[in-house]
Amino acid sequence: MDSSNAPFLPEYFEFLRFQSISTDPAYAPQVNACADWLVSKFQRMGLSAQVCPTGGHPVVIARNEPKPGRRTVLIYGHYDVQPVDPVEEWTTPPFEPRLENGVVFARGATDNKGQILAHILGVEKTLREKGELPVNLIFLVEGEEESGSQNLAAFLEAHRQELKCDLIAISDTGMISPELPALTYGLRGIFSMEIRLKGAESDLHSGIYGGVAPNPATVLARLLAALHDDAFRVAVPGFYDAVMPLQDWERSGWAQLPVNDDFFKMAIRAHALMGEAGYSALERAWARPTAEVNGIGGGYQGQGDKTVIPREAFAKLSFRLVPDQKPEAVERLVRAFFEKICPPEVQMEITIGHGGDPLLCDPHSCYALAARRALAKAWGTEPALIREGGSIPILHTLRGVLGAEILLLGLALPDCAAHAPNENFPLANFEAGMRLNQLLLEELAKA
Amino acid sequence: MDSSNAPFLPEYFEFLRFQSISTDPAYAPQVNACADWLVSKFQRMGLSAQVCPTGGHPVVIARNEPKPGRRTVLIYGHYDVQPVDPVEEWTTPPFEPRLENGVVFARGATDNKGQILAHILGVEKTLREKGELPVNLIFLVEGEEESGSQNLAAFLEAHRQELKCDLIAISDTGMISPELPALTYGLRGIFSMEIRLKGAESDLHSGIYGGVAPNPATVLARLLAALHDDAFRVAVPGFYDAVMPLQDWERSGWAQLPVNDDFFKMAIRAHALMGEAGYSALERAWARPTAEVNGIGGGYQGQGDKTVIPREAFAKLSFRLVPDQKPEAVERLVRAFFEKICPPEVQMEITIGHGGDPLLCDPHSCYALAARRALAKAWGTEPALIREGGSIPILHTLRGVLGAEILLLGLALPDCAAHAPNENFPLANFEAGMRLNQLLLEELAKA
Numbered sequence: 001m002d003s004s005n006a007p008f009l010p011e012y013f014e015f016l017r018f019q020s021i022s023t024d025p026a027y028a029p030q031v032n033a034c035a036d037w038l039v040s041k042f043q044r045m046g047l048s049a050q051v052c053p054t055g056g057h058p059v060v061i062a063r064n065e066p067k068p069g070r071r072t073v074l075i076y077g078h079y080d081v082q083p084v085d086p087v088e089e090w091t092t093p094p095f096e097p098r099l100e101n102g103v104v105f106a107r108g109a110t111d112n113k114g115q116i117l118a119h120i121l122g123v124e125k126t127l128r129e130k131g132e133l134p135v136n137l138i139f140l141v142e143g144e145e146e147s148g149s150q151n152l153a154a155f156l157e158a159h160r161q162e163l164k165c166d167l168i169a170i171s172d173t174g175m176i177s178p179e180l181p182a183l184t185y186g187l188r189g190i191f192s193m194e195i196r197l198k199g200a201e202s203d204l205h206s207g208i209y210g211g212v213a214p215n216p217a218t219v220l221a222r223l224l225a226a227l228h229d230d231a232f233r234v235a236v237p238g239f240y241d242a243v244m245p246l247q248d249w250e251r252s253g254w255a256q257l258p259v260n261d262d263f264f265k266m267a268i269r270a271h272a273l274m275g276e277a278g279y280s281a282l283e284r285a286w287a288r289p290t291a292e293v294n295g296i297g298g299g300y301q302g303q304g305d306k307t308v309i310p311r312e313a314f315a316k317l318s319f320r321l322v323p324d325q326k327p328e329a330v331e332r333l334v335r336a337f338f339e340k341i342c343p344p345e346v347q348m349e350i351t352i353g354h355g356g357d358p359l360l361c362d363p364h365s366c367y368a369l370a371a372r373r374a375l376a377k378a379w380g381t382e383p384a385l386i387r388e389g390g391s392i393p394i395l396h397t398l399r400g401v402l403g404a405e406i407l408l409l410g411l412a413l414p415d416c417a418a419h420a421p422n423e424n425f426p427l428a429n430f431e432a433g434m435r436l437n438q439l440l441l442e443e444l445a446k447a
Numbered sequence: 448m449d450s451s452n453a454p455f456l457p458e459y460f461e462f463l464r465f466q467s468i469s470t471d472p473a474y475a476p477q478v479n480a481c482a483d484w485l486v487s488k489f490q491r492m493g494l495s496a497q498v499c500p501t502g503g504h505p506v507v508i509a510r511n512e513p514k515p516g517r518r519t520v521l522i523y524g525h526y527d528v529q530p531v532d533p534v535e536e537w538t539t540p541p542f543e544p545r546l547e548n549g550v551v552f553a554r555g556a557t558d559n560k561g562q563i564l565a566h567i568l569g570v571e572k573t574l575r576e577k578g579e580l581p582v583n584l585i586f587l588v589e590g591e592e593e594s595g596s597q598n599l600a601a602f603l604e605a606h607r608q609e610l611k612c613d614l615i616a617i618s619d620t621g622m623i624s625p626e627l628p629a630l631t632y633g634l635r636g637i638f639s640m641e642i643r644l645k646g647a648e649s650d651l652h653s654g655i656y657g658g659v660a661p662n663p664a665t666v667l668a669r670l671l672a673a674l675h676d677d678a679f680r681v682a683v684p685g686f687y688d689a690v691m692p693l694q695d696w697e698r699s700g701w702a703q704l705p706v707n708d709d710f711f712k713m714a715i716r717a718h719a720l721m722g723e724a725g726y727s728a729l730e731r732a733w734a735r736p737t738a739e740v741n742g743i744g745g746g747y748q749g750q751g752d753k754t755v756i757p758r759e760a761f762a763k764l765s766f767r768l769v770p771d772q773k774p775e776a777v778e779r780l781v782r783a784f785f786e787k788i789c790p791p792e793v794q795m796e797i798t799i800g801h802g803g804d805p806l807l808c809d810p811h812s813c814y815a816l817a818a819r820r821a822l823a824k825a826w827g828t829e830p831a832l833i834r835e836g837g838s839i840p841i842l843h844t845l846r847g848v849l850g851a852e853i854l855l856l857g858l859a860l861p862d863c864a865a866h867a868p869n870e871n872f873p874l875a876n877f878e879a880g881m882r883l884n885q886l887l888l889e890e891l892a893k894a
Contacts, residue, residue, distance in 0.1 A: 201716035207837030225672030269648035299742035390654030
């Protein structure tokens with residue numbers, strides 16, 4: 001493949017050059033310009049398309065002429081991107097796309113401009129080749145995914161009739177390797193919180209008051225240490241009650257994947273892994289809940305010594321949840337746990353952060369089977385059936401409001417550096433994504 | 448007492464106006480000017496006195512004409528002061544002394560200018576009244592106590608012959624209350640260290656890698672939680688082996704003092720105390736060793752959530768030691784303890800901070816009995832025999848190099864705010880200090 005001649009490259013680069021960073025209001029004009037570019041692209045393809053205002057950045061909706069008796073497929077994606085910090089770690093500027101050895105480097109190359117554009121150009125190709133699509137198609141491309149999709153729920157509610165569909169296809173997850181595609185049928189949920197302990201009114205001299213004053217940092221360590229047992233299971237009573245056990249077909253299927261402990265050690269650059277006894281690293285990352293300390297602080301953190309007893313100490317915690325755990329239920333359990341074990345000599349304040357339900361889809365439904373056939377044809381190999389460890393809370397809103405099944409057909413590779421410097425996407429994946437789109441619509445039409 | 452007419456007030460205020468902050472080189476001229484002022488004061492009293500250069504700020508030495516057959520008493524003090532931060536919390540400027548209701552407010556009012564000047568003026572009074580002192584007297588007033596007495600050991604070594612003495616009297620500790628003086632016969636020692644744990648090379652996404660990557664903050668919490676048992680005893684094996692048990696006379700004597708749990712709660716402004724089971728708050732603060740977390744940090748500490756697994760986490764620890772614990776021995780025990788319990792999945796780095804031996808003097812020696820008589824006469828009540836929880840490492844150097852017994856005769860009150868904003872010293876304490884000096888030299892001469 002002489003990839004530098006790929007016909008889609010100019011449009012891909014145009015799309016990548018928009019600095020559509022959604023978290024920073026200073027980029028709003030670029031975000032808007034990017035939405036306009038998309039609408040114009042959709043219209044040139046022969047779809048009806050429009051920029052739809054929201055309370056924040058606009059949503060772009062495009063569709064073909066719906067016909068009765070056809071399935072309706074909604075393809076969700078986003079045209080906004082992550083900030084580029086630390087910009088000094090980029091080899092070339094993040095918004096000046098660069099092709100090197102068949103790989104495109106730019107912010108958004110994978111997440112999500114590359115993946116959504118592959119779908120768009122797949123549709124364009126089908127229209128050019130056949131003059132028609134096999135399904136009623138809706139593109140919903142939002143501009144706030146990287147800043148929490150704050151306005152999407154309200155938008156979906158307001159437009160639930162027009163957006164009614166049978167299923168929602170999304171390419172915003174991962175593949176196992178360049179040769180091995182995947183259908184992702186599960187994601188973990190999350191519950192986050194902060195715990196803050198207070199002792200005396202001010203920092204104290206540890207000589208004068210050491211042994212007498214409550215030390216919130218010491219107490220905090222004891223509370224956090226109690227979060228796990230010796231087998232590194234979460235020790236909060238009731239925590240596992242709602243956890244669905246891993247199925248035999250999942251464990252045996254995952255055991256075949258080329259993702260072992262060494263893979264994880266290399267990925268995180270650590271000499272060893274840690275986690276719950278009795279499960280492989282892959283099982284722990286995809287399908288077992290966790291309790292993590294995301295941050296901890298208190299007392300003197302500067303150079304050298306300062307012999308104080310801190311007046312307070314805090315920890316930021318997050319719990320990754322798996323089906324069928326609920327953030328609200330976990331909050332109750334964790335709160336009760338800390339309230340029970342926190343000694344009365346310190347004051348405890350718990351602040352609740354954000355929550356998101358875990359996601360589980362049926363990888364054996366007729367739509368999922370259709371998607372698996374499309375994946376297999378696009379890559380010439382059967383896709384892996386996987387879960388992932390992260391959370392995409394907006395999927396619940398999409399599924400809940402539109403009442404449709406979700407298909408996660410990721411095109412990202414493990415080293416695509418999404419959210420990081422030197423984000424990249426191979427042209428081979430882009431082309432496979434176009435093929436996937438054509439095959440997917442075909443298979444779904446027949447399903 | 449019409450304290451505003453106290454004849455010593457002008458000289459006390461002059462002494463306090465020098466901004467003799469020893470830690471900040473910018474104040475060196477003020478430190479030197481303060482030393483010069485002291486020399487000049489000593490000379491006006493009829494003592495021979497000089498500014499003695501060191502590798503840092505100078506030492507001031509003053510003495511009367513030594514006569515054979517008399518005891519030699521060295522009075523140690525310091526003319527340097529702590530920095531004044533946070534200066535905005537001072538009611539009036541720290542170097543503009545102010546008298547209010549018989550109490551002087553200024554940086555150094557208690558620590559140590561007020562206390563050492565009371566001794567100096569006591570000597571002046573005796574010389575004026577009697578023309579002679581009952582002992583051979585040496586004043587050693589240093590300028591680096593608040594920055595660690597870095598150059599005093601070398602100075603003492605170089606001048607050990609001229610500074611040879613029978614005992615060393617120091618007023619740099621506390622009284623129980625304005626009515627109850629104290630002889631301090633013990634201080635705690637210290638050993639400080641930092642422990643740092645490392646997991647992966649960088650912070651990781653807790654969705655993708657939670658349950659797989661080592662979390663140094665979680666491991667740190669487990670290590671710190673292991674420092675104490677359920678009775679809040681330090682759980683490091685061997686930690687208490689060298690600890691001298693409290694004597695019956697100490698426990699019964701201290702139980703009589705007006706320093707109970709409520710006293711401590713008010714002093715630290717906390718609703719409860721915490722500490723080793725089986726000992727009163729006073730016993731824990733004065734005569735039991737501790738393990739304290741002085742600071743802890745790792746991962747995300749900003750506003751809101753950031754769901755990372757931190758690449759590292761650290762804690763600053765200090766251990767207060769009691770007779771006969773040694774910092775070097777405690778270092779070995781603590782290091783072995785952490786090395787044994789730290790899981791191999793994280794890397795541990797231990798950095799040793801500073802150490803200081805605990806101090807124990809004999810409150811029943813003939814000199815101590817003489818000092819107790821002087822204290823009793825100066826205040827009209829028997830002094831309490833106490834220990835204190837802090838550490839004054841230089842005392843070991845003084846005792847070791849000069850081979851003399853140490854008498855700690857503090858004039859500071861619990862609310863003197865040494866090292867804090869609005870440091871203060873009652874004129875009544877200043878006057879009692881002058882009386883104490885006169886009586887002390889008299890009693891020591893007879894002892």
